[in-house]
Amino acid sequence: MKFLIGNWKMQLSEAESERLADDIRQLVGSWIGGTGVTAVLCPSHLALGAVSSRLAGSPLALGAQDVFWEDKGAFTGEISPLTLKELGCRFCVVGHSERREHLGETDAMVNRKVGALLRHGLTPVVCVGETRQERDAGRRDATVIGQVEAAFSAQRLVGTQSVVVAYEPRWVIGTGQAVSPADAAEMHYLIRDALHRSLGEEVVERQCHVIYGGAVDSRNLASFLAVPVIDGALVGGASLKPQEFRDMVAIAADHQG
Numbered sequence: 001m002k003f004l005i006g007n008w009k010m011q012l013s014e015a016e017s018e019r020l021a022d023d024i025r026q027l028v029g030s031w032i033g034g035t036g037v038t039a040v041l042c043p044s045h046l047a048l049g050a051v052s053s054r055l056a057g058s059p060l061a062l063g064a065q066d067v068f069w070e071d072k073g074a075f076t077g078e079i080s081p082l083t084l085k086e087l088g089c090r091f092c093v094v095g096h097s098e099r100r101e102h103l104g105e106t107d108a109m110v111n112r113k114v115g116a117l118l119r120h121g122l123t124p125v126v127c128v129g130e131t132r133q134e135r136d137a138g139r140r141d142a143t144v145i146g147q148v149e150a151a152f153s154a155q156r157l158v159g160t161q162s163v164v165v166a167y168e169p170r171w172v173i174g175t176g177q178a179v180s181p182a183d184a185a186e187m188h189y190l191i192r193d194a195l196h197r198s199l200g201e202e203v204v205e206r207q208c209h210v211i212y213g214g215a216v217d218s219r220n221l222a223s224f225l226a227v228p229v230i231d232g233a234l235v236g237g238a239s240l241k242p243q244e245f246r247d248m249v250a251i252a253a254d255h256q257g
Helices: 014-028 045-055 081-086 097-102 107-119 132-136 140-151 181-199 201-207 221-225 242-254
Strands: 002-007 037-042 061-064 091-094 123-128 163-167 208-213 232-235
Touching: 002 091, 002 163, 002 208, 002 242, 014 037, 014 045, 014 242, 037 091, 037 242, 045 061, 081 107, 091 107, 107 123, 107 140, 123 140, 132 140, 140 163, 140 181, 163 181, 181 201, 181 208, 181 221, 201 208, 221 232, 221 242, 232 242
Parallel strands: 002 037, 002 232, 037 061, 061 091, 091 123, 123 163, 163 208, 208 232
Antiparallel strands: none
């Protein structure tokens, strides 16, 4: 199975999100069902309801960009996993590099969010990655492994629950310059090893997927998916262009299996 997860960030209004969902559904929704590709659209929280209605009955999945770790309470401005489930979300991104950088999101917070999502049967998309300073200082591996182990500490997958880990080197976000597929592959192997220690090898091989994120588009996606250990991509700016996203789904379908 290959994953293509579009993170629309805070780029669109509700009306624009509806139009984009319509366009993507028209281009992709009629044929993606038989490809083995899971395509996920992640609009802003305020557009989740509108996009959910646009995707209803299609094979396209809905995802959120964040969640809080409590079901309800005095947590102003946050969103409950119960609300995400009610709106039709199947996936939710946590620990994105922009939240870590701008909002001070910690590994401990990510761990609690992962637990909340698993508790309610939602699939976490856990972002991990190093800064430029950490990479230059030789701390790339330790940083990423530490983030994976922290996110899944004391977690357990029940039944057929699955998780997705997105390796997104923080220093390439927004630059348009991706790491090499070989570099990404090296990190994917390290991430899978860390997942083995946290969740168990058998569970990881059946129910965990590791994808790449960071300046990925239709021009370079095939080179990443040609590496067997890379299970898909977390896509930012390219997911805002319907034809580009459609092309990326087709590339992912070509590399399925």
